[in-house]
Amino acid sequence: MKRLVPLLAYLLLAGALLLLAPAILTDFRLSLLSRFCTFAIVAVGIGLAWGRGGMLTLGQGLFFGLGAYVMAMHMKLDDAGPGGVPDFMKLYGDGKTPGWWEPFRSPIVTLLGIILVPAIVATVLGLAVFKRRVKGAYFAILSQALTAAFAILLIGQQGTTGGFNGLNGFKSFFGYAVNDPVNRRLIYFLTAIILLVILAGMAQLYRSRFGELLVAVRDGEERVRFLGYDPANIKLVAYVVSAVLAGIGGALFVPIAGIISPSDVGVVPSIAFVIGVAMGGRTTLLGPAVGAIAVAWAQTSLSENFPSFWSYFQGGLFVIVILFLPGGIAQLPTMATRLRRRPKPPADPSPIPQPRAAEPRAAEPRAAEPATTSAPATGAVA
Amino acid sequence: MSTDYLEITKLHVEFDGFVAIDSVDLTVLQGDLRFLIGPNGAGKTTLIDAITGLVPATGSARYGSTELLGRKVHQIVRMGVGRTFQTASVFEDLTVLQNLDIAAGFGRSPLSLLRKRRSVPPEVEKALTAVGLESLALRPAGVLAHGQKQWLEIGMLLVQDARVMLLDEPVAGMSHEEREETGHLLKRIGADRTVIVIEHDMDFVRTFADSVTVMHGGRVLAEGTVAEIQADERVQEVYLGRSVAAITEEVG
């Protein structure tokens, strides 16, 4: 029975995205929603790395940016025509296309690059970090520093990256005019479907043995080591997948927003991704995606009306959600049970110091959760 | 088959100049249920830590012809040397079945990891029966009683078919009946494996040990059958020469 709830929630989300939203939203709102869906794709990855794997990545902006810039470079080159030079380079650069831009003239290289560039960067970083057992807060700070440095690097190289202004003024997306309302709807559907496909894939991943193993690494990395696994490899896979998802989100963001600039990839947007995940429920499947869309929606509508209020609201959201609702809104249905039961003592009895102390949500049944709690039931029956 | 053995020679562990294990020699044959006793700080747990790669050590610890020292923790496990911890360490969020399944899985291919578990692997089934947790298979490990968690830990070694099992106080905190059951379990699994058990409870040691090694101050003080150890004067001195409070602490 537990399996039905997430399935139903998934179908509900699919219906809302593919049928309801296009029917009731104006073109402008729909375009906003497509932008939020790209954030949701990033959020799904954070849910995997942080919620399931315990790796709080504050630097997804880096991978979001890598995917986005690869896409933007292609669109710029495409607009410039065969052999042409992107407009801004004539203004700020030496009027020539740098060598490392050239491969992205090809649409195929671009599509591969969107996946591979974040994947390779994440692999190198992940190996450096996880093999040396850098974890917890250290990992979080390091990932944040990387994304900060990435933004600074982008700003510094104005001639080849557009600097502070980023890359913008795109005309076409794989041959389709980006300003055509029909094409914009198509891009929306493309983004929504990619999000739904990714969620389906993630559901499978959460239910798989790898998903169980990842939770085990999160809760007792050293213990997993003593079962014959190298936890670094398990974390690496989750981290790389989350980086690729961020890259895909970034790549889709470009034709929708019409711009990618350092302010979209720095420290602040990277942490903004995290709050959506926390609010939706970091360990759940749909929570991160729904939370990301909800927070982005709130941000747009609040900052339209009360610009300064949004900052207070976002800050307050961090404080209240993390403090009182560590499981996110997905935790609400089980709050009642939680209140009746005493939370587990936070002390960690393990002889090996672990950065992540037991959290009160640990042994609670989670209604809107498809993976760990319900998987064994079906597994045993089958 | 009785050629399997764990052979430790001149094992030496130091922490910032403090010698925790001082040139220890120890050989344990397969099928010989060995108990490791000694006062607190004698170096018993450190010895296991050194064998399993948790703390760096010099000297040698071989299983058969393979040197264990200098290898990484997970590699040592893959060679069939498993351990449990003083405080039962199981994955509390996962079910008993999932705990065992993960323990069984280090040899799985990456592809099979991405698939869902469709049935209970036979070795998991066997281990569940062996440690008597069948009825609790689908409960999260976090809700198990302390003793049950320790059985689960032993079960996790069984599914791995660990040839060498190093058990750190497996019956601590158990009731008398649970101890009995655990003792018989250890006897059964120890028959065709190399097992070292760290234990404080002398009654338990007397009932179930095939042989005993006494450690004191990082060295091996004595070795032999239970009777021999009980008759050994040096052992008596270590245990009885200390204050009564210390004895009650060790034995109780």
Add this chain to the structure above:
Amino acid sequence: MDTFTNQLVAGLSVGSVLLLVALGLSLTFGQLGVINMAHGEFIMAGAYTAYVVQQAISDPGASLLISIPIGFAVGGAMGLILEIALISRLYHRPLDTLLVTFGVSLILQQLARDLFGAPAKQVVAPEWLSGQTSLAGVDVPKARLFIFVLSITAVLAVSAVLKLTPLGRRIRATVQNRDLAETIGIPTRRIDRYTFFIGSGIAGVAGVGLTLLGSTGPTLGTSYIVDAFLVVVAGGIGQVKGTVIAAFGLGLLQATFEYSTTASIAKMLLLLVIVLFLQVRPQGLFTVRTRSLA
């Protein structure tokens, strides 16, 4: 030789700024393990304190000197409130502390924007700190020299408190073995609070000092917080010594990189160096090692 001295002085100057902003963190993050993302906003609060004090006392020299203790009190008080209200509930959830305090930092930034306006404020430097002075043949802005002296003084003061006072002994005891400290009657929770107060107060002092280098805006803290954390991570937690060496080491490196490349590439290279360094010493330069046989 001339470029070398230039680099050295530039490096020491960058290093002393890093040290000043990281020193407070080396107490709250290093000693307590609390990841306080609002630490940067305490720095900002110190800077605004200097600005406000200058509105009241027009003499720049007097207002600067008065601002230092007031900045300490303001930063410390904010830290204390944060500790009592939020962080004390999260001691076993370090990553959650990070996120909660990040929320606080967003709120504080907006508060500054609403109180003082978005445009940056200028604090007038006193006469005796404007202009250059010659040091080993290199022209050094006097303001930079003042920062250097200020950060060294702060380090000496913190070390003195930790080493010589009963409070310092209790702080160190709590860091090294919390359970044991508690059993011998040290009120560890209260000690945490004192530590947090001092660390946050130093952030306030750092803010006062930073007004000499540039204008004060709501995002002042954001620009320093990541660097400050990196210094503490590279220095290793638990010891002020590591923070000092890491701050000057990174400062010298940054000055060298900036000399041979651009500022943005220097930043990237610096980070690379830190990642590589953590490969060799994952625990940073120095750590408090506790031997546990259990």
